[in-house]
Amino acid sequence: MFPMLTLLSMFYYICLRRRSRSGTRSEALGSRRAVELGQRSALPVTVEVEQYGKEVLDFSSHYGSENSMSYTMWNLAGVPNVYPSSGDFTQTAVFRTYGSWWEQCISSATPFRRTPPNFHSLDYLELAFEEPVYPTAVEVLETYHPGAIVKILACSLNPFSQNPPADVRWEVLWAGKPNKSLTPQARQFSPSIRQISFASNLLRLEVNSTLLDYYTELDAVILRGVRERPILALYKIPVIDINDLSDSEEEISDAGGLCCRSGGENRHNMGNGYFDRLPYELIQLIVSHLPVPDLCRLAQSCKLFHKHCCDPLQYIQLSLQPYWARLTDASLSHLQSRCTLLQRLNMSWTGNRGAVTAAGFCSFMKACGLSLVCLELSCCHFLTEACLEVIAQTCQCLQELNLASCDRLQPQAFNLIAKLPNLRRLVLYRTKVEQSAILSILTFCPELRHLNLGSCVMIEDYDVVASMLSARCRSLRSLDLWRCRNLSERGLAELVSGCRLLEELDLGWCSTLQSSSGCFQHLARSLPRLRKLFLTANRTVCDSDLEELAANCSALEHLDILGTRMVSPVSLRKLLQCCPQLKLLDVSFCSQIDSRFIQELSGLFPNVSIKKSFTQ
């Protein structure tokens, strides 16, 4: 009796309690939320930290001179100098190119097949901040022709820490398409960014200024973030981009694992449906339209596709540049077995911060470099002299080599390039190549058609280089001597007399050339095939030079005479009349040419894009 009663009462008591709890649950919850909120307001509000860039660590190109403060990438660090003013100012960060003008030149590389449609980046910069934060906003202050930024990424590595972690992750904060903005006026670009799972103080901005009318200029970058990882989303969770390739590394490494499985030859009708009936070549053709990560994913689906996707015929051209964030030594070794027929390889921007080692690259080269014809290694900071040694030994068929902005490569490494006798295109923009190395290269590579020595500050005497070019490289079609400081009229005269086939010549910011010596007139008379001539910031260009160009160079398409006070409207009009192919004419800061005259010329010659920059 009594145990029953106690049992019943306990039972009743428990039920009552539960009901009271459930009855007032909503209120209880409400009160709990209120308490939480109350607590949250009582706790210190998560402080948003705002930082300007501390140091620009890496970049693919810039307009200014090395060691200068004008138009160089280092201006991006620190507080803004120009914003909110608009204009072409020295205190901003400017990239080397804009628009599609450089893509139209014969000196540019043929585009690689299989570039994923969402990869638009042509240039990049990496900016470090003082303190790692979980980013909540990134604001870029663009002060001239905005709209070039196509991607913002954040890195898990703290570049200032003494003990770098083993794995380095890059997460995309925002990605977009290249934008044509309507005006060149300054703007603050603040896209909505993703929330990421780690604190970061290293941002990477990738740009594409193909749709812009002139150089884009960046003044500062502001990183806003919080120190503690936000518990709730501070903004709505964005839709995950299905094109986001953050898993592709696993695919590439998985594919490597898959390669170990022995795939013996099998009969037809393996259960792949109609694919078993299609001829081999047809499946190859279908699969040839897939970008590389999809190729690796497809390889895991079945043995048939594995055979197709690992077929070396799919890897004759390989561009790994879009996947720079995830390419490692392991990826290279897994791709090695498929790349034995490799002819064109683009590894620009890859392998930095330890992702690819020199040894890994060397073994890949030894295995796959025998048929290599084109090798793009722009901004590959893992390269060493040993790597170039392997390239020189293995890639005897190499015709194109791009080492732009490989500014950590030691000067003596460049001597090895002389061992590639079939070289036709060589890009050494912003490298430390020295006089002896370049002379050696020119001596042993007589087939050179395209040579880029822009901003090569370690070459002491460009006259000697010009002389060697005219003696040895008579098939030269394009030459980029941007910012070569000591080319004189003597060297230029020798150059144009020897290299008669020159179509493109960039002598921008070569301040030692004086028009009064007649060198530009001699140039015009000697190079009738000239299609591109840059005489940027040569203050001596005058009317007689333009008259000679008008008389002799009717094929002229791109002309830049920025900053001369000695060119009058009359000779400019004559030039436009005599050069019907002209597409680009830059007369910025030419004091005799005013905007009204430009308008008149644009009306008369609608096919010419006339550029007149301003500082406000």
Add this chain to the structure above:
Amino acid sequence: MLSVLSYGRLVARAVIGGLSQTDSRDYSLVSASFGFGKDFRKGILKKGMCYGDDACFIARHRSADVLGVADGVGGWRDYGVDPSQFSGTLMRTCERMVKEGRFVPSNPVGILTTSYYELLQNKVPLLGSSTACLVVLDRQSHRLHTANLGDSGFLVVRGGEVVHRSDEQQHYFNTPFQLSIAPPEAEGSVLSDSPEAADSSSFDVQLGDIILTATDGLFDNMPDYMILQELKKLKNTNYESIQQTAKSIAEQAHVLAYDPNYMSPFAQFACDNGLNVRGGKPDDITVLLSIVAEYTD
């Protein structure tokens, strides 16, 4: 026994610490500027720190305080070139260089040289010329490093006496050394001195030293004793009193410049060279007045 030793060590440390304390403090310059453009009536609105064709700057960095003046050569006006563009851009470039730390405090000539070559990196074709005078105080070492090209200059006043001064650099009468960028057609005939031709000097400074940096508009109109008289009135080391003194010096020089009967130092020098002139010398006047004080954040 042990406690006596430790106590003794404490006392010794305190005493030595107290003695060396003055040497380890950082110095800094408290500076103010004032000036008059020659044609201030024109009312051309310029960015701050430009007085007529003169320009100046005051900049701070972690390791140093830097002042600079530049006197744009007015003769360019006859050729359609605005003389203030060169001096202004030169000073702003020096200022930016200091702010970004691209300099060595003990080498002000280096600042001048790099800034001059930076002017050539500008897309805009700059023309003109100017003198330049830079003064750098190294905060930790308490040394003042200076560079002077041309006839601007500085005075260091201690205890009511001039203890250091710059020398004028002139090619001939009224033609000082100058940095210039000439149009290509006139390159041979325009005076252009290399920045490396600047005079440099280094010396120690003490707390309370007064440094007066100015263009020749001041020195040509006010002899030393008048300047020293005005400086005697400076009692405090705060910004307002320095600003007030700089203003009064500049104003006095400005008044004297337009006095036709006053025997200015310029007139005196001209007479010494055989030219019979009298009166002040109307010119742009820029005065930068600084006191060496302890560094406070």
